[in-house]
Amino acid sequence: MLRIAVPNKGSLSDTAVQMLHEAGYATRRDPKELIVSDPRNDVEFFYLRPRDIATYVGSQALDVGITGRDLLLDSGSEALEAAELDFGESTFRFAGPAGHFHRLEDLEGVRVATSYVGLVGAFLERHGVKAHLVKLDGAVESAVRLGVADAVADVVSTGTTLRKQGLDIFGPVILESAAVLISSKPELDGLETLKRRLQGVMVASQYVLMDYDLPADLIEQASAITPGLKSPTVSPLRDPAWVAVRAMVPRKVVNQVMDELYDLGARAILVTPIHAARI
């Protein structure tokens, strides 16, 4: 039985739970439930604070979990990153009052507020900069205005929170983060199945199926526009001058691809979503 840690709150929780649901696993009905057993899939889910998940998995109390790469590194836990998932992307950056800080070295001797002292401390040490870290639980962007720190280091997604506090990003990127699947060991019974199922959910959301009719002599050019994963499916039509083509296409470029196919001479271009996939 694979024991899986799932974020119970915060930015990663809803998408993580949704992804598990789409991958065919049981999810909780009531937000007060902390443990959900799923005997049909031989797994058990533990709903935990995202910040604690790496600790549980690193200590082998649980087998795998979903958390953020930044939280994994901050914890110093021995858990391993088993797969990157397709959500929770953020960067981890330094920021300070507009115009005050320009380079990493400007942090020498100053107070830096963060909720991620493990991550930031290790980064500063690697770069030979000595700063005083001020550990806060959240809303660290307010620390400068309120006088408890001179600069901050925090998760940046759109950058809106920093801008509103009059803070500018400076210095190198501390980390590119995303939600990740972590595991206590490189190999575990059921881990490959879980990874494949989650990958299937990611593929289903990243790709669509595209069908179109095409003059048969244009198939080489059309295949270059929609190469599919391995190769497009080409089927005969009753009219021998035409063929039907089916290929997976990245969702992001669907309209561009349809324009190119239409210009080439394709007609009846249809797009349908993929509900599940195993690649």
Ligand SMILES: Nc1ncnc2c1ncn2[C@@H]1O[C@H](COP(=O)(O)OP(=O)(O)OP(=O)(O)O)[C@@H](O)[C@H]1O
């Ligand atoms: N816009 C975002 N804001 C905060 N965290 C984000 C964002 N986008 C992605 N994340 C990721 O979510 C994880 C933080 O989740 P966590 O639940 O601790 O924080 P939170 O969403 O700020 O909730 P809380 O209010 O409990 O602190 C990190 O891995 C972080 O990189």
Ligand SMILES: O=P(O)(O)OC[C@H]1O[C@H](OP(=O)(O)OP(=O)(O)O)[C@H](O)[C@@H]1O
């Ligand atoms: O770049 P943005 O799109 O503005 O997002 C980043 C902000 O969002 C998160 O805060 P959250 O709302 O989770 O509050 P917290 O700081 O108290 O955790 C994070 O800690 C940043 O403050």
Ligand SMILES: [Mg+2]
């Ligand atoms: Mg937060």
